[in-house]
Amino acid sequence: MNFKLKDLGPQLITVIAVVLIFGFFTYNAQINMENRGIDFGYGFLSQESSFDVQFSLIEYDGSHSYFRAYLVGLLNTILVSVIGIIIATIIGVIVGVARLSPNYLINKFAAYYVEFFRNIPLLLQIFFWYFAALRALPLPQDAEAIFGVFFLTIKGLYVPAFIWENFNIFLYSIVASIIAIIVIRIQAKKLQETQGKQIPVFFISIGLILILPLLSFLIGGVSLSFEIPKLKQLAATSFVYDGGLSLPPELIALTLSLSLYTATFIAECVRAGIQGVGKGQKEAAASIGLTPNQVLKLVIMPQALRIIIPPTTNQYLNLTKNSSLAAAIAYPDLVLVFAGTALMQTGKAIEIVSITMFTYLSLSISISILMNWYNKKIAIQEK
Amino acid sequence: MNKINFLKPDKSNLNTFLYLGSFLFFISVLDVFLNSFFKVNFIGFLPNFLSFIMPLILGFIGLYLIRIEYSGIKKLDQLNKHINTNNFNAILSLLIIFIVIKSIPPILNWFFIEASFAGDSKDVCTGSGACWTYIKVWMRRFMYGMYPNAEQWRINLSFIALALLGSVGYFATDRFKKYLTLYYVVIYPLIAFLFIFFFISGGPVFFDFSYGIIAAIVSIIIGFFIPNKFKFYYFLIVPLFIYILLKYYLFFEETIELGKLDGLNWVETGAWGGLSLTFIISFFCLIFCFPIGMAFALGRRSNFPLIRYISIGFIEFWRGVPLITVLFMSAVMFPMFLPADFFIDKLVRCIIAISLFEAAYVAEVIRGGLQALPRGQYEAAKSLGMGYWKMHIFVILPQALKLVIPGIANTFLALVKDTPLIFVVGLLEIVGMLNLAKTNPEWLGFAMEGYVFAAIIFWIICYAMSKYSYNLELKYKTDR
Numbered sequence A: 001m002n003f004k005l006k007d008l009g010p011q012l013i014t015v016i017a018v019v020l021i022f023g024f025f026t027y028n029a030q031i032n033m034e035n036r037g038i039d040f041g042y043g044f045l046s047q048e049s050s051f052d053v054q055f056s057l058i059e060y061d062g063s064h065s066y067f068r069a070y071l072v073g074l075l076n077t078i079l080v081s082v083i084g085i086i087i088a089t090i091i092g093v094i095v096g097v098a099r100l101s102p103n104y105l106i107n108k109f110a111a112y113y114v115e116f117f118r119n120i121p122l123l124l125q126i127f128f129w130y131f132a133a134l135r136a137l138p139l140p141q142d143a144e145a146i147f148g149v150f151f152l153t154i155k156g157l158y159v160p161a162f163i164w165e166n167f168n169i170f171l172y173s174i175v176a177s178i179i180a181i182i183v184i185r186i187q188a189k190k191l192q193e194t195q196g197k198q199i200p201v202f203f204i205s206i207g208l209i210l211i212l213p214l215l216s217f218l219i220g221g222v223s224l225s226f227e228i229p230k231l232k233q234l235a236a237t238s239f240v241y242d243g244g245l246s247l248p249p250e251l252i253a254l255t256l257s258l259s260l261y262t263a264t265f266i267a268e269c270v271r272a273g274i275q276g277v278g279k280g281q282k283e284a285a286a287s288i289g290l291t292p293n294q295v296l297k298l299v300i301m302p303q304a305l306r307i308i309i310p311p312t313t314n315q316y317l318n319l320t321k322n323s324s325l326a327a328a329i330a331y332p333d334l335v336l337v338f339a340g341t342a343l344m345q346t347g348k349a350i351e352i353v354s355i356t357m358f359t360y361l362s363l364s365i366s367i368s369i370l371m372n373w374y375n376k377k378i379a380i381q382e383k
Numbered sequence B: 001m002n003k004i005n006f007l008k009p010d011k012s013n014l015n016t017f018l019y020l021g022s023f024l025f026f027i028s029v030l031d032v033f034l035n036s037f038f039k040v041n042f043i044g045f046l047p048n049f050l051s052f053i054m055p056l057i058l059g060f061i062g063l064y065l066i067r068i069e070y071s072g073i074k075k076l077d078q079l080n081k082h083i084n085t086n087n088f089n090a091i092l093s094l095l096i097i098f099i100v101i102k103s104i105p106p107i108l109n110w111f112f113i114e115a116s117f118a119g120d121s122k123d124v125c126t127g128s129g130a131c132w133t134y135i136k137v138w139m140r141r142f143m144y145g146m147y148p149n150a151e152q153w154r155i156n157l158s159f160i161a162l163a164l165l166g167s168v169g170y171f172a173t174d175r176f177k178k179y180l181t182l183y184y185v186v187i188y189p190l191i192a193f194l195f196i197f198f199f200i201s202g203g204p205v206f207f208d209f210s211y212g213i214i215a216a217i218v219s220i221i222i223g224f225f226i227p228n229k230f231k232f233y234y235f236l237i238v239p240l241f242i243y244i245l246l247k248y249y250l251f252f253e254e255t256i257e258l259g260k261l262d263g264l265n266w267v268e269t270g271a272w273g274g275l276s277l278t279f280i281i282s283f284f285c286l287i288f289c290f291p292i293g294m295a296f297a298l299g300r301r302s303n304f305p306l307i308r309y310i311s312i313g314f315i316e317f318w319r320g321v322p323l324i325t326v327l328f329m330s331a332v333m334f335p336m337f338l339p340a341d342f343f344i345d346k347l348v349r350c351i352i353a354i355s356l357f358e359a360a361y362v363a364e365v366i367r368g369g370l371q372a373l374p375r376g377q378y379e380a381a382k383s384l385g386m387g388y389w390k391m392h393i394f395v396i397l398p399q400a401l402k403l404v405i406p407g408i409a410n411t412f413l414a415l416v417k418d419t420p421l422i423f424v425v426g427l428l429e430i431v432g433m434l435n436l437a438k439t440n441p442e443w444l445g446f447a448m449e450g451y452v453f454a455a456i457i458f459w460i461i462c463y464a465m466s467k468y469s470y471n472l473e474l475k476y477k478t479d480r
Helices: A005-036 A066-098 A104-118 A122-136 A167-195 A201-218 A249-276 A279-287 A292-329 A334-346 A349-378 B011-037 B048-065 B074-083 B087-113 B132-144 B149-166 B180-200 B206-223 B228-250 B274-300 B305-320 B323-337 B346-372 B375-383 B388-403 B405-425 B430-438 B447-475
Strands: A150-153 A156-159 A161-165 A223-227 A230-233 A239-242 A245-247
Touching (some): A005 B305, A066 A104, A066 A249, A066 A334, A104 A249, A104 B087, A104 B447, A122 A249, A122 A292, A122 B405, A122 B430, A122 B447, A161 A167, A167 A201, A249 A292, A279 A292, A292 A334, A292 A349, A292 B405, A334 A349, A334 B323, B011 B087, B048 B087, B074 B087, B132 B149, B132 B274, B132 B447, B149 B274, B274 B305, B274 B346, B274 B405, B274 B430, B323 B346, B346 B388, B346 B405, B375 B388, B388 B405, B405 B430, B405 B447, B430 B447
Antiparallel strands (some): A150 A156, A156 A245, A161 A223
């Protein structure tokens, strides 16, 4: 038998300690709640919330439930995270590649960018953009149009809104083109493996993704028009823009600082990844007659991605978690709406803080599971 | 004279290309320079769009003409190699040069030329530049928070004392080097805690502190006459003994003159703030999170499944939630979990929360180091008959920690950068104080100066830390 009594001791002690600590906490919590006359339960989620949120993706006002408020906060958090991740990746990849550039000026410029932005606390950067930089923008009535349609004002960024007709047909066409591209890629791979023929998949893909949606405009009855924001006078000195899409300054400040900050870390990941691919790989690939593009696509990138992806995933997670700093500038994210306003109103500290933490936990665990799966897929398969 | 082909600069007409190219490049830079420094636009006669893009075109042609391989002129070859390898690089280089030249005057103006330094009221800040007077007036608040002005020497004294005590390592002779780890891990944090607790916090407990100092001095003096063999036990027992003797038997607080010193005024932690609070929190969290993280890293690699699962649960939980919700928890949820008459100070709760949070990250970093060690190290240590603890303390951890110095430094940097988040529980360190000062009706509109000031301070701290960790890494780098 493999069982050893000696091994049981430390484990038992640890478990007992953990159980005792948790027991102590629950016991106290019960007594405290009894004393204060608070009852434990998640029933409040369906009650009427009676507070308003200034920016929400779904329809919401005070008459909706607390659960709806939770959804509003969650969606706002996801919105900031997704925009932030996209911008941070773009900047990060550019800066990371720039740091490897043989051009001295570009190299130094990227290095200074990284050193500068990553050594300043994110909260400070958010405050800086929100309270100092964006406050210096003009009032709505003084704002000059950028390209004639964008208005960057102290009250936010106004962009033209898309007005679609038969939007679903357009969507179907895009889905159809994506499916077609996948099918063609698989076929092309098969062709190359069996007969050695190469098809310009890249150009076919671009063609497909342009032509199919274009067809939907021409014969599918889809039409697109823009609604350009117009200045409207509310009172003698109060102006707003009417129509179009308005992005609140909180959102702009938050995404700007989050992506500028996270991009520095992503840049370092990218640099480390590309540097991590041995020089011999490049030379070997060139010596068997691959073109520079093929070397990059078939030899360097697959190996570099293997090094880049795990730490970059961590940065994505960090960005998502850091988006909770929104509470500091009153962007209505999950923490502000739910753990802030809702908690003040209901006083249900344990329930609300636990729901908030659980939400973040499941967000980060789901991202890391997804990335682990991808990572496993591209990992070296040793034979 | 060879035929000149302007589309293909070559070495045979080196001088022609060189002079023409340098001239064009010089003109383009000069134009931008004059434009930004002296507001002179000597190609303003051109149409608006063309005069905007003209320097770029001129500079590009100039760089194109001087791109001659193996010209034989060392400077030119170097220039070509570094900023002028191809057309794309040339344009990027030009853009960067132009951006730098363009941005120097406004930045200089704002920081120095138009800025106001003198005076001590808002009225002097009339220029378009920064108002450093604002920083000057609020300096004490930014450094010490709401700590009473008359008592701030206590913070200064504590920090200077701690810095001196912390630098002991540099002056230690070889004889004492082996005790340094013990000193930094156990004794120094203890002294630091005593300083912070009795000095900065103050209050009637200050007496204990003076007894402690007397006990330490007396026992060190006697300690010189104790044989080496017993020194360890001596320092373990005697100081405590003298302390108890002093406190309870020799000097009753009513009778001793020292007891009649009024002690130091008690300053509640809510009044602490500014940069000093950033330091205090970072310092303690650094000290606490490291051993906790190490314990969980070892726990995660343990052979006991229960310990392993508990460690994994702990690490993944703290890594999965944002710090701000952890602080929320420590502020609104944690008091519910304690007995009703049991009160933990806000600052202490904060330090515990941040320490636990960062400990999870430290644990993952250290685990990386443990995993990177070859299995042979473990087996060699075991074959020498070492037990678990001996093996880890003398063989595994020294090597693993050396490997992960950069990772740990990054975690510590993140910790320092996370300290401003304590605004959630109502503690105001430097960024919080800035936000408070910004809303003061007498000093409205100087947010920018405050944030720039704080950014510079944080940047210096973090940059110094990262450089220091880089040096450490080099110092402890050993080839295996």
